[in-house]
Amino acid sequence: MKVSSEYMQAKRDQIARAAIEQFSRRGIHLTSMANIIEASELSAGTIYIHFKGKNEIIAYVARTTFSGLFAEVEAAVTTEPPPRPSELIDLITSRIATADIPSGLLIQVWGEAVSNQEVRRAANSVYEQALDTLREYCVAWMLSGEGKGLPTARREAPARAHLMVSLIYAQILQMSLIDGYDTGSLSAELATLLDRS
Amino acid sequence: MKVSSEYMQAKRDQIARAAIEQFSRRGIHLTSMANIIEASELSAGTIYIHFKGKNEIIAYVARTTFSGLFAEVEAAVTTEPPPRPSELIDLITSRIATADIPSGLLIQVWGEAVSNQEVRRAANSVYEQALDTLREYCVAWMLSGEGKGLPTARREAPARAHLMVSLIYAQILQMSLIDGYDTGSLSAELATLLDRS
Amino acid sequence: MKVSSEYMQAKRDQIARAAIEQFSRRGIHLTSMANIIEASELSAGTIYIHFKGKNEIIAYVARTTFSGLFAEVEAAVTTEPPPRPSELIDLITSRIATADIPSGLLIQVWGEAVSNQEVRRAANSVYEQALDTLREYCVAWMLSGEGKGLPTARREAPARAHLMVSLIYAQILQMSLIDGYDTGSLSAELATLLDRS
Amino acid sequence: MKVSSEYMQAKRDQIARAAIEQFSRRGIHLTSMANIIEASELSAGTIYIHFKGKNEIIAYVARTTFSGLFAEVEAAVTTEPPPRPSELIDLITSRIATADIPSGLLIQVWGEAVSNQEVRRAANSVYEQALDTLREYCVAWMLSGEGKGLPTARREAPARAHLMVSLIYAQILQMSLIDGYDTGSLSAELATLLDRS
DNA sequence: GATGAATGAGAATTCATTCAT
DNA sequence: TATGAATGAATTCTCATTCAT
Known part of the structure; x- marks a missing residue:
């Protein structure tokens, strides 16, 4: 399933937006991946398709x-x-x-x-x-x-x-x-x- | 084994010194209680006698x-x-x-x-x-x-x-x-x- | 990896069976989560997907x-x-x-x-x-x-x-x-x- | 410091009374030695002079x-x-x-x-x-x-x-x-x- | 005998990450 | 690509017990 790089970038931003919201509210290290997953309305697996891990998101x-x-x-x-x-x-x-x-x-x-x-x-x-x-x-x-x-x-x-x-x-x-x-x-x-x- | 309150304060400072050293080196939230325990040369239990928990140390x-x-x-x-x-x-x-x-x-x-x-x-x-x-x-x-x-x-x-x-x-x-x-x-x-x- | 609710219920029962066995053998409060985990042949994380904690299991x-x-x-x-x-x-x-x-x-x-x-x-x-x-x-x-x-x-x-x-x-x-x-x-x-x- | 066995028995009863009170309120296994120590108004060390351990108290x-x-x-x-x-x-x-x-x-x-x-x-x-x-x-x-x-x-x-x-x-x-x-x-x-x- | 700070093994629980579907 | 249940190492914290004073 080949997708455009615009699509990929949009997903990254969707995740980043969720992370930014959670990080500012809870603190970077008190935000769990589960928090980001929920806020982004994506699944755990999808997050890891677009980012290598939490450090990359940070x-x-x-x-x-x-x-x-x-x-x-x-x-x-x-x-x-x-x-x-x-x-x-x-x-x-x-x-x-x-x-x-x-x-x-x-x-x-x-x-x-x-x-x-x-x-x-x-x-x-x-x-x-x-x-x-x-x-x-x-x-x-x-x-x-x-x-x-x-x-x-x-x-x-x-x-x-x-x-x-x-x-x-x-x-x-x-x-x-x-x-x-x-x-x-x-x-x-x-x-x-x-x-x- | 009754001790003076100066002794108690000294223990708190011993723990705090260890925490400060670890926090600056690793980052506050990347420092585990185990790190503080080791650096302070005290046991887990002792830390918790002097501080209610990690948040109190922070x-x-x-x-x-x-x-x-x-x-x-x-x-x-x-x-x-x-x-x-x-x-x-x-x-x-x-x-x-x-x-x-x-x-x-x-x-x-x-x-x-x-x-x-x-x-x-x-x-x-x-x-x-x-x-x-x-x-x-x-x-x-x-x-x-x-x-x-x-x-x-x-x-x-x-x-x-x-x-x-x-x-x-x-x-x-x-x-x-x-x-x-x-x-x-x-x-x-x-x-x-x-x-x- | 979506699963049916029957599957989820089956997992709960698998855990409950293990807990029942351990509770009767050791006593409820002398049974550790580790005992239940081992008896259920599941991992710690999995137990906590299906039960909020030990109290919920009890x-x-x-x-x-x-x-x-x-x-x-x-x-x-x-x-x-x-x-x-x-x-x-x-x-x-x-x-x-x-x-x-x-x-x-x-x-x-x-x-x-x-x-x-x-x-x-x-x-x-x-x-x-x-x-x-x-x-x-x-x-x-x-x-x-x-x-x-x-x-x-x-x-x-x-x-x-x-x-x-x-x-x-x-x-x-x-x-x-x-x-x-x-x-x-x-x-x-x-x-x-x-x-x- | 030689003391009479009446004295020893009285201490045992003092501890047992505290334990009974705590056990009925909290449950036997949810009562910690600390609970018993506090309720008995004795110290940890004293408890262990009169009882070998928690199991003996139970x-x-x-x-x-x-x-x-x-x-x-x-x-x-x-x-x-x-x-x-x-x-x-x-x-x-x-x-x-x-x-x-x-x-x-x-x-x-x-x-x-x-x-x-x-x-x-x-x-x-x-x-x-x-x-x-x-x-x-x-x-x-x-x-x-x-x-x-x-x-x-x-x-x-x-x-x-x-x-x-x-x-x-x-x-x-x-x-x-x-x-x-x-x-x-x-x-x-x-x-x-x-x-x- | 009395004290209470110290101990450290062990407890419950979390969490970043993986992988079969 | 997407999903989400599964994993298990790591985390914070507790607690029965000890021992120097």
Whole structure:
């Protein structure tokens, strides 16, 4: 029974969606395969046709989660007109808060990365990509928003991008961890620090 | 064979130390009770005399880990002479990097907090304490380091403290997560942003 | 690998048979799941597909045991030609002695009923059924065997049925408990007391 | 530290009382040594000074329970003036119902006797004693109550005693097992059958 | 004799994975 | 490909018993 690879990919996503839902609700390691099987409305055997095992699902979900994060970063930097740095952080933060990838999962996956090499590699890879993307954004912003010259911009952009990544990660962390956390309470401060136009 | 409560506390710590070591190495949920039993050099029964079960160990380790984090924050703000804000973040970060509580455990525990109410409460509680402590530090710094008046300091301190907590958490996250991460690469930037003396 | 519900029921019975055998030999609570697993020639996991746990097995075995007892009562009262009361007790007693449900298990299950609500309910339910069945038998016997009128029969049957249940239970008890017990030694006496035809 | 044997016996009884209470409430095998230790207000070590282990406690409790039963039988047959047979059964039944040995424990101990040789021997021994005592009572009753001659009485007493034991055991069984059981509902019937004075 | 922390074998149960249909 | 009953090693936890104090 030959099936299209679209079909296979759709099944993988169906399983991944179920896993994501269960992982965020119960915790990655408190979610059993039985939980995923039930939530996906598939059978045990079918899951194992599409994934080699639970570890592969975890790795896939981790990559999906990181992709989601990176997609928001990229969407934010390409917004027109270009947002100011503080607006960009707000934008990313608020989009992640409402994304179909629960932000609680991000922290869990970071925790997983500590002892799981495959997940760790994915976390590093996404981190580098985000840093690169924000570096380019910072160069552009310094040129047009702050009126700096290209050499100056290139020199200062890495540190600025690093700061922005840090603030984004910190917002995600606090958003998922702190009950009643107000994302906005950092925004005003960031505006005065980052948006020197 | 009556023993003192110090003895009992020492046993708890012996077990907790073993758990911390195993949790950081293997991951919290990939550590079995058997792993903790072996690492603690105690018997299964003894563990269960001192802890109700694995969940209680996790919660205790989480609280210990958070206490360790808070202890570094407090040690840093009481350093003499008072460090500048960027120095304070450096100080906390570097102390955590070398503390007996592995920083990888902190991230895992944050991940655990997503689905474990008890751990979550502890995470929130430590966060509030750290914020309070940093707020006081910021007021003091603005008065003496920036020459601001008390009303101004009081008004601006919360946002500044929030920013500092965010940066500390972000540093911990990157330190544990990003291979070859250079803590110092953020320091210079922070100095220009935070230390307006 | 979809299977019929008859197949599932057959598995339950296979497990129950193994449990019954082990329970009678070792005692209910001295039988471990490992004993049942081995005797059933199934795996641990399979047992737990078919029963929620040991308690469910105990309850199922209790119900099975009581059903077996009631089946003998019912078989005896419908014997043709209708046996005299003392013959009926003999019949039930001797059938139970040779039934595939060991009579020792009955006593154990009665003991279990003291502290196990589910088993207790089953014991009460079977008792009531047996009493009802014997009451009908007594009415019929008084009408045809003793030549009494219907009102008299109806009035006297409950006490007679109660007496018969008591004697049946007492025989089972002594049969399982007393080494070298001779069931017959009560029969003659019962004949003179009960069979007033 | 030499102590009197009265002291030792008192400790044994203290432990046995705790065990009896726990056994009747929880079931013999669902009672842990820890339960007995707590209920007896002694320590684990002390229990093991006075009993070799749990099995010895069970055996001791079983013997105590059977002794209690036999004591009621004996008390009843020596009542003055001599009770009629049906009164005797009533008397024994009602005394057991209010004795400090819970009747539920009797059934459990009978259940235990199925797979525990020591308890079984005790059960048999008490049964024989009760039978002997009731045989003597029956002889006496037939002589004085029914006006029979000694040879007749001696010939008929065994069967009568057997019947009485059976009825006593049956009453205990139903009393402990059947919710809302009315002991009296058998009494009237027994009066007409047994008290042919 | 009394204590109670320590022991470790053994208990019940779970769960990722397989494979006959 | 899909199914879901079967597997059995691994897991968490308990408990009767011991022994140093």
